[in-house]
Amino acid sequence: MSIHVEHVTKRFGTFTVLNDVNLQVESGELVALLGPSGCGKTTLLRILAGLERPDQGRIFLHGTEVTDQRITERRVGFVFQHYALFRHMTVADNVAFGLNVLPRAQRPSAVRIQEKVHELLRLVQLQAMADRYPSQLSGGQRQRVALARALAVEPKLLLLDEPFGALDAKVRKELRRWLRRLHDELHITGIIVTHDQEEALEVADRVVVMHQGNVEQIGTPEEVYENPATPFVYQFLGDVNVFHGRAIQERTIANLPPLPEVDSVLPAGAVDEREVTFVRPHDLELNRYRTNSEQFEATVRYILTAGSRVRVELVALESEQTIEVELTKERYRDLALREGEVVFVHPRHRQVFKIPQS
């Protein structure tokens, strides 16, 4: 089922949670709403489900406007961050709930319901837990029950609100891979809300980055990671070194001073502008000798060798700014870095954003 969100605005009191949000999700897509807490992503999800009502704007599901439709008519499955399992019911009763509350005419027979519950429990690999209570399950198991329960009513749209947020890192990783496989099997349109960029990039077909009630960028995981549209997206998706500078008219390329005081050249007649330059830690190159004019000198302060890559923390000699660099193990061995040494730093790739003068 396709989703179309048109100019949706939502306020809680004087606080604008969603500011004129537009979004198009194609049928069968798995889309991640990504952003820090308070960016409005959960509110948008709840509006899609019908748990909240937008102040302005319209929602279309499969081409039909549902803005004023009751939640039960929308046929969406909703998975809550804290599972929201019915604590007094067994796992099987939880999964069967959506079928048991159907009007008598539409309700399958008791035997059919039982079959269906077992099918779903097999799908989420919890057949053995049918008679347990939610309190007897681990967090990951509970969330799988919640997913089976949401799928029981055969929703056309699956909405997941930080479904793995309360789980530990390892289970989270397992579950999101599993969710991706499940999505590929069922071809159900899905929206997953998360503040974990790794989760969003790994699980989703497309990522919607949100910030303070606005959509900052929509794109495939590669697009948003490789070509962030705004400074916020750049900083939110992965680690980054930020260099502040000014664009100055008279400067020419030749005497462009090296980072971290990046100043760049403006066409004649343009106004002076402040700008920020972003460089990812793995896009900074370290050398023992000066090899080109764009390098700057920095002292190695700290080396962290744990993990698959080596992280080096440096302090720029001139500006005393702290800089983080990520090296491969091989490069680190070749350089034979020691703490306290002075090296030359050079950005392989950078992105500059102009900040309008306020």
Add this chain to the structure above:
Amino acid sequence: MNSVTIIADKDVQWKESLTTESTLVRRLLISAAFLYLTLFLFIPLVAIFTEALKHGLSGYIDSFLNEDALAAIRLTLLVAAVAVPLNAVFGVAAAWAIAKFEFVGKQALITLIDMPLAVSPVISGLIYVLLFGAQGWLGPWLAEHDIKIIFALPGILLATIFVTVPFVARELIPLMQSQGREEEEAAITLGASGWQMFVRVTLPNIKWSLLYGVILCNARAMGEFGAVSVVSGHIRGLTNTMPLHVEILYNEYNAVSAFAVASLLTLLAIVTLSAKTLIERKTASATRLKSQR
């Protein structure tokens, strides 16, 4: 391996000695508490039953087998039968509203629910006399339409309902607040109607606390003296509840009957407390089950 265990044991003892009082202080405190309770609770309780059974079992039973006593028991049961269900329904509704929704005047509502606990019961009764009494605001109008509230059953009901308002609501509000709205929202997204959600999800989650509140509410409804005393008029066989009946009998120096009826109320209290303990154990085991993995 053994030495490690011994060290651990010593560790525990050492910690205990730091955090708890010496044995002597502990025993003193415990015996003080027991002495106090024996003096002020247990001895009076025993006294009620010894006084009630002074003239033997037949004298005890005779105390109930007269018109006035039976009427008082009937009236008390009737009052509880009206007040308790009303306040149970109100309590659930109020707790639901307070726990699950944001609205203007929420704090005022919570304060209002607590008011009967803060106000002296005599004053609670007096309010109704001031409202509905012969000299009260609505008195003349009621007299004109031949409606009797004060010194009649409606007055007793109103006073009892007033003093028993908080019990169910106060029991449910913190529980429902801690449970949040997610389970109900989940039920709705799964297609449940409002009623289905209430019966299948909300009610099972609150049933033990609800029962607990109902038991406390019932105990108070049957035992209320002050507020009822002001509005009842003490008409024998008509507007006398059990607590009022006890007072009348005692004032007539009919100590055996007074204590016999009192013993009935005491038994109610004992049953109430036992039921309360049972429910507490039940909820405790339910939460234990929940924390189990």
